[in-house]
Amino acid sequence: MESSTGHQRVDYHLLKVQAEMINQIAQVTRGTLVLNELLPTIANQLHQILQVSGCLMFPTHDPPAMATHQVSFPITQSVESTGEPCLIEVFRHLFQSYHSWLAQGKPLIIPESEGKLPPELKQLTYPCDLRAIMMVPLLHGQSCLGSMTLYQCDHEREWTVQEIAFIRGIADHFAIALTHQELEQLYQKQSQELKQKESALKVSEARNRALLEAIPDVIFRVNRDGFYLDWKAAIENPVLFLTNNCIGKHLHNCLPTEVAGLIWEHVEIALESDVMQVIESPVRQDGKLRYFEARIVKSGLDEVAVIVQDITEGIEARLTLAQVNDALEVRVQQRTAALRKANQALKGEIIERQKAEEQLRQSEERFRNVVEISSNWMWEMDENAVYTYASPKVWDLLGYEPSEVVGKTPFDLMSQEEAKRVMEILASFTVLKHPFSNLENTRIHKNRQLVVLETSGVPIFDRLGKFCGYRGVDRDITKRKQTEV
Incomplete structure (x- = not known):
């Protein structure tokens, strides 16, 4: 009877201590305690309560912590002086040898298991x-995260069922806290990586948007169904003029039927073939026949980017030289008739679809594709007119x-007379920090031939408003100038 009462008192005491320790461990998951600071405290408490020679707690992913969280009586002088393996090394070998046993949630108990060593x-x-x-495993789910080990030196000891259950309860909660810490660390790491990626994306978007602003053409995005997603035009009265009201509307609601049908047809081809489509077509605008070239390139899973360039001057020069006005009119009529026939298959009005919310971050690839398909040379220069x-x-x-041009000025690629002329013109814009456009100038090709360029640029300012140079584009107008002559 007295023995039974004594066991009950021991059990009650262990349960009380266990509850206190579990409460401490639970505070780790709530963020009020730090796990690495709590480990030595728990190890020391177990060492004192169970009157063992020592206690060792370590997670498998953090071997240096084995030494940090060990509490034990000093090892005998003979062991230290002979250079025999230390206790940590012994337990490391035991853990590795019995890992499959421990991974099943089974504790390693010695002396009961001594015959199996x-x-x-x-x-x-x-x-x-x-x-x-x-040695009790730190088990969570299907993962063995480490072990909690108690040991006795110098005299024999039998581990009681209550002591084993006591340690296993603490180990289970410690495994939960360890898993929570790993998940928290992983979350913090991923959050930091996400912030870095978002920062890099914003920088990339700012640069690409600035480059797009310097392109003097109409640029718009259209999805597979023919609805406008976005557009911009850097010049006044561009060919295929659009308005903000066009966003979310269909091509047929904003463009002439023939033009809308032609562009929509090649949008589908570009998406299916992943090959850039180039089309030329006339369009009547403000009572005048104008001509445009559209380059269509896939910029997403179900959308394309379209760059529209006014090629009216080039077409008119070509017609004048070739004297084929009548033949071209026939060609236009044939194309118009073919487009009308194709559009007869359309069933009534196309229902407008609700505009999809514009993505917060646009893919860098979308802008890079636009830059690559542009027929213009894009550049940036500093406040001293040096290409950067x-x-x-x-x-x-x-x-x-590009590497041969960076570090030079536009004037390094001109004759002395041309450089002096252009320098005086640019100086008038630079002093006022004003944009300039369609500045004709003659450059010297690497093969020493003369190339006539049309240059446009916008000033660059830093976040404090300081002038940093110009960003712009050059367009080759040599053939046009030769035709004019």
Whole structure:
């Protein structure tokens, strides 16, 4: 009877201590305590309450913590002086040897399991005079995260059922706290990476948007169904003029039927083939026949980017030289008739679809595609007119690689007389920090031929409003000038 009462008192005491420790561990998951600071405290409490020689707690992913969270009596002088393996090394070998056993949620109990120890592990434990070991796995789900080990040296000891249950309860909650910490660390890491990516994306978007602003053409985005997603025009009265009211509307609601049908047809081709489509077509605007070139390139899963350039001057020069006005009118009539026939298949009015919410972040690839398909050379220069950026298109215009142009000024690529003339013109804009457009100037190709360019640029300011240079584009108008002559 007295023995039973004594066991009840021991059980009650262990349950009370266990509850206190579990409460401390629970505070880790609530963020009021730090796990690495709590580990030595728990190890020390177990060492004192169970009167063991020592307690060792470590997670498998953090081996240095094994030494930090060990509490034990000093090892005998003979063990230290002979250079035999330390206790941490012994328990590391035990954990590795019995990992599959521990991963099943089973504790390693010695002396009960002593007969099962391989000879090499018996030899390893002998110098440390280990008489009893209780190694309880830190198990969460299907993962073994480490172990909690108590050991006895110098004298024999039998682990009671109550002690084993006591340690297993604490180990289970410690495994939960350890998992919570790992998830929290992973969340913090991913959050930091996301912030870095968002910051890089914003910088990229700012640069690409600035480059797009310098392109003197109409640019718009259309989805597979033919609805406008976005548009911009850097010049007044552009060909295929649009308004903000067009966003969310269908091509047929904003453009002439023939033009809308032609563009929509090639939108589908570009999306299916992933190959840029180039079309030319006339359009009557303000009572005058004008001509445009549209380059259509896939910029998303179900959308394209379209760059529209007014090529009226080039077409008119071509017609004048070739004297084919009548033939071209026939061609236009044939194309118009073909488009009307194709559009007869359309059933009534196309229902307007609700505009999709514009994405907060636009893909860098979308802007890069627009830059690559542009027929213009895009550049940036500092306040001293030194090129700091040149797009690959400079090779087509002047025969130079971008790296050969960066570090030079526009005047380095001109004759002395032309450089003096252009420098005086640019100075008038630079002093006032004003944009300029359609500035004709003659450059010297790498092969020494003369190339006539039409230059447009906008000033660049930093966030404090300080002038930093110009960003703009050059367009080759050599053929047009030769035709005019």
